[in-house]
Amino acid sequence: MTDAAGSVDADLERALALVDEATIVADASSLILAASENPGGTELVAVRVLESIASRLGGRSRREPVAPDRPNLSIRFGPDPTEAMPGILMLGHSDVVPAGEGWAADPFNPRVADGWLTGRGAADMKGGIAAALQALAAVHTVRPELPLELLVTVDEEDLATGIEAHLAATDAASVYRACIVAEPTDLAVVIACRGAANLQVEVSGRAAHAGRPEDGASAITTAARIVDWIADDHARLRAGAAGLLGSATWNVGRIEGGHGTSIVPDRCTLLVDRRLMPGETGAEALGQLSAGIEGALRDDGCTAEASLLMEMPGFETDRAHPLVAAAVDALVAEGAPAPVEAWTAACEGGFIARHHGCPTIILGPGDITGQAHQPDERVRIADLHAAARAYVRLALHLHR
Template sequence: MNNALALAYAQRLIACESVTPATGAVFDALEDMLVPLGFTVERFISGEDDENPAHGAPVENLFAIRLATNGRHFAFAGHVDVVPPGNGWASDPFVPEIKGDLLHGRGAVDMKGSIAAFIAALHDIPKDAGTISLIITGDEEGPAIHGTRALITHMQKRGSIPDYCLVGEPTSVNRLGDMMKIGRRGSVNMWISVAGTQGHVAYPHLADNPIPRLITILAEIEAITLDDGTDWFQASNIEITDLNVGNKATNVIPAQAEARLSIRFNDLQTGDALVSRLRTLVERHGGSLTAMISGEAFLTPPGAFSGAISAAVEEVVGIAPEASTTGGTSDARFLTNICPVVEFGLCNATMHKLDEAVAIADLSALTEIYCRVALKMLAAEA
């Protein structure tokens, strides 16, 4: 296996400034890497007709496939968009720089490094081993409206649904290989508004203060215990994330009070049921509630897929990864609707931070792990 390939690919991808939503040069780089390996590359823009600013700008997506007449269909999914680098980097975040045994640059671990490792692994996967595809979006770090969901629609229309999908998010914690994700909690955000009547504080009988009612609502919500968790998931939790009245005067009763909630929930709950429950509570006190469900909880039960990843990791780095459902959401929440999904990738210690960096040795080891996982799953029995 050519251990230098993953490093070279990662450097090229990092050099493409692809702050979310990503388009253009970074996808040109991917296409240049994949076409010589026998892949058909299909690129398209999504969201051009969407006038909702909350859905973000149009984004580019890429689906690449190398067909085989035998074997299973194994997919790798990821994103080439990155969060803004912020100020204070020791070097240009979009000029990849090697310092000692580390490669620095925005996206090094989240997640251009893992994409580079997978493409490097393709050089050692025979074309007749089975069908391989890559599902790459430019909209994971943003609203995620026109990214992987649009790619799934594209795949369904062309009849290219994989048997298994590995998402290359940075799941490792203390060292490469110590954790994989076999599920994720769901996520829903809610906005509560309580209307009142503005007035002078000296004449409260002529006004209606919405703040006490909002406080009552939030106290009831704070007292809720949704569940105690499951064998694979931690307990669901409700967090109050914002309060807003906007009253700059000291002698005015405000006309409106607002709050925002974020709920992360396990597979004992559903987004719709949570919204209905909280809306009923809020409306009982005269308020209103709107919500946005980012994704439902999902679980890929331990089995052949997670077993293949565990075996490959142990073969290459000598440890067995913990199967976990902790952390935030990822695009796996969409892909789980079409096939079994597991997430596995680099150490996440520096993702979204200044001076993001990946160990060059980890890029090499991850390339070997990805190669072994793909070969195992392409040969898996139906």
């Protein structure tokens, strides 16, 4: 028994010794240089960098075509998973949001200063991907018989076509011991995440001269009643908030309609965000919105129709699950506080949890609210190192 325990400890120490902070920073910097803005670009340049890093580390890369110049990338170390030896799946995405304005320097020229790595994607989530690759390679070196995989999808920041294409071509019976999403959680263990549905409402009216508005049918007036219903239903949902995730929410993110001040508007478009509770579907949210629209219509010539643009399911892993305890222990061993939390954002972990039925957590370096999607996005270098070491600890613990 002592020999077995000593062997486990020796494997851990050997693997941790292989995690090199400078290499993680260099790999993350290479990925930042590979600008992969979405929408408006292609992830292929970042995928090529990932393939180069994986080859150097001993991983096997396989592209999954999604759209022209937009492939998912699966990087595997060790054998394929089996029922006898389930795998560990780490999940990331190669796209970043557009850089936007307000940067102190070129957003795709990575900068290292005062313990921070700055550049678009540093936190969300090229830093996390670099840390995950380093960790999986280190574990593979000491335990080459373990099945380990990093899946890097395209289009996470927009319509989630990458993960949907992957799952459409993947057997749900594929066996994973756990899924760890390397999104930025500020080194918290996130065990619950709401999903998201993007919906569009098209309101059609009848144009007329504004001098005789009664001759027309105002699409904007009808849209305003729909917005009122959304606000009322949001308040209803929030009033019933409970548990770690609180409640589902509604938000109208964009309104566009009309032609000018002297024309009764014959059209109006609403773009609506609906956060989903675990187990809730985009189709259900669409049905609720459609019912609300029906109640908002009047016998005035206006019509309206809602459609579902994108769905990202939520998930919740039991706080008592061994995966959660192992993740907390791994972070504490690295000197991190390791709070167990829910996430305010959405991520693709819900797709994996729903499709494969495996326990899922989100754990990564960087702050999703304070650093990601902002000018001068940055990640603390010490957290990149701590995340990689925590992934090593976690992978080896799950495979004890």
